[in-house]
Amino acid sequence: xxxxxxxxxxxxxxxxxxxxxxxxxxxxxxxxxxxxxxxxxxxxxxxxxxxxxxxxxxxxxxxxxxxxxxxxxxxxxxxxxxxxxxxxxxxxxxxxxxxxxxxxxxxxxxxxxxxxxxxxxxxxxxxxxxxxxxxxxxxxxxxxxxxxxxxxxxxxxxxxxxxxxxxxxxxxxxxxxxx
Numbered sequence: 223x224x225x226x227x228x229x230x231x232x233x234x235x236x237x238x239x240x241x242x243x244x245x246x247x248x249x250x251x252x253x254x255x256x257x258x259x260x261x262x263x264x265x266x267x268x269x270x271x272x273x274x275x276x277x278x279x280x281x282x283x284x285x286x287x288x289x290x291x292x293x294x295x296x297x298x299x300x301x302x303x304x305x306x307x308x309x310x311x312x313x314x315x316x317x318x319x320x321x322x323x324x325x326x327x328x329x330x331x332x333x334x335x336x337x338x339x340x341x342x343x344x345x346x347x348x349x350x351x352x353x354x355x356x357x358x359x360x361x362x363x364x365x366x367x368x369x370x371x372x373x374x375x376x377x378x379x380x381x382x383x384x385x386x387x388x389x390x391x392x393x394x395x396x397x398x399x400x401x
Contacts, residue, residue: 224250225367226379227233227393233400235364241399242347242360244336251388267302271309274380277301286343289330289350319340328352 230237259307268272281287287295329348338345347360381389
């Protein structure tokens with residue numbers, strides 16, 4: 223959201239890179255999202271008769287358990303499948319062997335160090351491009367994002383309605399922080 227907002231208001235790559243800091247994250251509300259998102263996810267699974275709270279507690283310890291906002295690591299999917307099998311009365315086989323993690327082929331976004339620290343995990347500013355097994359820096363991510371955006375007609379990027387209010391808030395923060 224920060225990169226798109228910065229691009230839309232005409233900031234440079236370097237100015238955009240400098241927006242990746244704790245005070246901007248706080249003003250964007252990034253630190254305040256954890257509990258609400260956690261509760262929403264647990265409630266959603268509970269609506270289908272699955273209690274994933276114990277799994278979620280395990281996922282939350284140590285390294286990040288998501289590759290992006292909607293792509294969990296395979297251990298999460300494996301645990302959810304096991305919970306589902308148990309709900310059906312089938313005891314899952316416990317072998318320690320997990321399926322191939324195809325989401326790793328896609329883009330992987332880091333948990334920024336300032337945010338990771340607040341939640342007791344490790345963070346970075348290294349991004350993984352889709353279909354490649356190499357990492358790029360935050361600076362390169364911003365450059366590539368700006369290049370991709372520049373190939374599109376002005377104002378053609380539409381933020382999904384469920385994220386629009388959050389995006390508008392981030393955009394306001396970006397404008398104020400860049401002054």
